[in-house]
Amino acid sequence: MNVLNVAEKPSVAKSVSTILSRNQGIRTREGRSRYNKIFEFNYTIRGQPCHMLFTSVTGHLMELEFDERYRKWHACNPADLFRAPVHKFVPEDKKDIKRTLEEEARRCQWLVLWLDCDREGENIAFEVVDVCTAVNPHLTIKRARFSALIDREIHHAVQNLEEPKKCLADAVDARQEIDLRIGASFTRFQTMLMKDAFVIDTATDGRNLILSYGPCQFPTLGFVVERYWEIQAHEPEEFWSINCAHESEGRIAKFGWMRGHLFDYTCAVIIYEMCVEEPTATVTNVRHQEKPKYPPHPLNTIELEKRASRYFRMSSEHTMKVAEELYQAGFISYPRTETDNFSSRTDLHTIVQEQQGHPEWGVYAQRLLDPGTGLWRNPRGGGHDDKAHPPIHPTKFSTGESGWSQDHRKLYELVVRHFLACVSKPAIGAETTVEIDIAxxxxSACGRVILEKNYLDVYHYESWGGSLIPTYTIGQQFIPTTLILDSGVTRPPPLLSEADLLSYMDKEGIGTDATMHDHIKKLLDRFYATKDANTRFTPTNLGEALVMGYDDMGYKLWKPYLRAVMERDMKFVSEGNKSKADVLATSLQLMEACFLDARLNKVKLLEAMAIFFERSGRSGNDELHAMGEVVRQCGLCQESDMVLRKNRDGNFMVGCLGYPQLQLIYPWKYQLPILLCSRGQKKELKEIDEMYF
Structure with a gap:
């Protein structure tokens, strides 16, 4: 039996072929695409001898786009894009991959899909199915599910093939169509309205500037702008507090005022003077207790991105790139997962055993496996399970491969140390809290000493601060070493860091674990925000102006609520609890109403832009792009429509949407067509009249 196997990337096809063939009897030949080779070998699936042909795609095989007549910006009213026909097609640069799949599928009986086991991978899987079944409708379709490119996972996957899940692919189709329609309509509206009306200073100097709108991108920008506005609105306010310290037994206890602080200076001075006049402190309470510091939950994608940003200042985009390369090389499990809870079927001890030989954490791994140390503890779950992949964990031992960059080493080390930490006992500290009364x-003061470091021995990214304080007993009295009235000033919150931004997106349901880093990158690519060396974000004038304009309209397109509802509905689709058609209809109806309202209130956007940018002196094509009723196709450009509009003077006219390349205006009251062409071309009025009338 001939079996066509398809992976998501050429490197994965090679790795899986090497594992299944045990690197013996494997033959490599060229496909139509020089990047996507075909590997051939023999294998037995559940007693059935098979001749395996293994090739790959390179991510999505197909793209979603509007029909041809809607692709040009001036070809239609942007509002029409909410209903314009769309279709999936194989772009030119993927045609060779398509031909390879077609040729190989014709002579096979089975198609086994080895795409990444998430929603996106399932969608690509059905793209492959569509191409292959078009030439061979009798193919038996099977799905291999795996989380790591290691022997036991791959052999288990091929011996336990499943059916592909259409509901997962449908969720991605819904998201793609929603994003295409919303993004294209708002992007065309914003760009045509404002690009030529203002001198917009960006890294492109305004050349080819696209004022893009994305249903995930804009709420992400909203988080950045909202924090920036909080900082701008903050008014510093002075406060006063009383601080006390006592030195004894060679130790110092720093007592904090339990009122915290006061904003009334007179009040603070009166209380302070009372304390100075009667400075004797009386110990009113002493509490001793042991407190645990728990290790982190097992590692999912968002936590990996947040911790890499916090510990190494790596961007989320770069973190995912490095993690993907480590996964493809077989060193870590699949890095796109929402799961932070290990299944009871996972052999945690074997994963630890593989790390015993490492020069830095190998000794700790040995201690974990020694029952006599009592260091092992089954990991706590974080309550999230995407039912597709386990938490991120090491899958192969390494002391640092020769081709690894410093970032590869850092990220692999983080994954290993995090895994070892989450199967360890919590750290234990002895904490003493002392309360005193002065006038x-x-x-109160707090002292802590760490009794057992446990997981902190391996997870050096975290510490547990504390210091020893003198010994106190209830009723004991003493004179403070220092007793002072301090002043301070309230400070605004800091700018959002990348870890903060990821946390907000995760909490509000903006994007998925696999896409959040892309939305953040788009803010930077579109010049809507900048990121400093400390990974903190500041909105640009352009980003702030856009958010301000929509905010002034009175509704919250920059807030997360609308997108969060869409993401929730798409999850329902992936679970089979809602249909793709219902989610599309609901989401697009809601956003079309927002779009039409935004267009009616476009003056708010223009006013907001005028605060930050100088007007260019051009009209911004606002009048020319105010869409009207379509009359006919333009006979001059043969591409755009002629539409009926009202001019500034209140008269009606017919105009071609192909402006500025070509604009035909027919003033109704004069019954005479006039041609305006930006290239200086002219046609005789008689010729125009004959063409149209």
């Missing part, structure tokens, strides 16, 4: 005012 009726209460103060």
């Amino acid at each position: 009726g005012e209460l103060f």
Whole structure:
């Protein structure tokens, strides 16, 4: 039996072929695409001898696009894009891959899909199915599910093939169509309205500037702008607090005022003077208790991105690129997962055993496996399970491959140390809290000593601060070493860091674990925000102006609520609880209403832009792009429509949407067509009249 196997990337096809063939009897030949080779070898699936042909795609095989007549910006009213026909097609640069699949599928009986086991991978799988079944409708379709490119996972996957899940692919189709329609309509509207009306200073100097709108991108920008506005609106306010310290037994206890601080200076001075006049402190309470510091939950995608940003200042985009390369090389499990809870079927001890030989954490791994140390503890779950992949964990031992960059080493080390930490006992600290009374005012101090470091021995990214304080007993009295009135000033919150931004997106349901880093990157690529060396984001004038304009309209297109509802509905589709058609209809109806309202209130966007940018002196084509009723196709450009509009003076006219390349205006009251062409071309009025009338 001939079996066509298809992976998502050439490197994965090679790795899986090497594992299944045990690197013996494998033959490599060229496909139509020089990047996507074909590997051939023999294998037995559940007693059935098979001749395996293994090739690959390179991510999505197909793209979603509008029909040809809607692709040009001036060809239609942007509002029409909410209903314009769309279709999937194989772009020119993927045609050779398509030909390879067609040729190989014709002589096969089975098609086994080895695409990444997430929604996106399932969608690509059905793209492959569509291409292959078009030439061989009798193919038996099977799905291999795996989470790591290691022997036991791959052999288990091929011996336990499943059916592909259409509902997962449908969720991606819904998201693609929603994003295409919303993004294209708002992007065309914004860009045509404002690009030529203002001198917009960006890294492109305004050349080829696209003022893009994305249903995930804009709420992400909203988080950045909202924090920036909080900082701008903050008014510093002075406050006062009383601080007390006591030195004894060679140790110092710093007591904090239990009122915190006061904003009334007179009040603070009166209380402070009372304390100075009667400075004797009386110990009113002493509490001793052991407290655990728990290790982190097993690692999912968002936590990996947040921790890499926090510990190494790596961008989320770069983190995912490096993690993907480590996965494809077989060193870590699949890095796109929402799961932070290990299944009871996962052999955690074997994963630890593979790390015993490492020069840095190998000794700790040995201690974990020694029952006598009592260091092992089954990991706590974080409550998230995407039912597709386990948490991110090491799958192969390495001391650092020769081709690895410093970032590869850092990320692999983080994954290993995080895994070892989450199967370890919590750290244990002895904590002492002392409360004192000075002239009726209460103060408290806390001291801590770490009794057992446990997971902190391997997870050096975290620490547990604390210091020893003198020994106190209830009723004990002493005179403070220092007793002072301090002043301070309230400070605004800091700019959002990348870890903060990921947390907000995760909490509000903006994007998925596999796409959040892309939305952040788009803010930078579109010049809507900048990121400093400390990974903190500041909105640009352009980003702030766009958010301000939509905010002034009175509804919250820059807030996360609308997109969060869409993401929730798409999850329902992936679970089979809602249909793709229902989610598309609901989401697009909602956003079309927002679009029409935004267009009616476009003056708000223009006013917001005028605050930050100088007007260019051009009209911004606002009048020319105010769409009207389509009359006929333009006979001059043969591409765009002629539409009926009202001019500034209140008269009606017919105009070609092909402006500025070509504009035909027919003033109704004069019954005479006039041609305006930006290239200086002219036609005789008689010739125009004959063409149209």
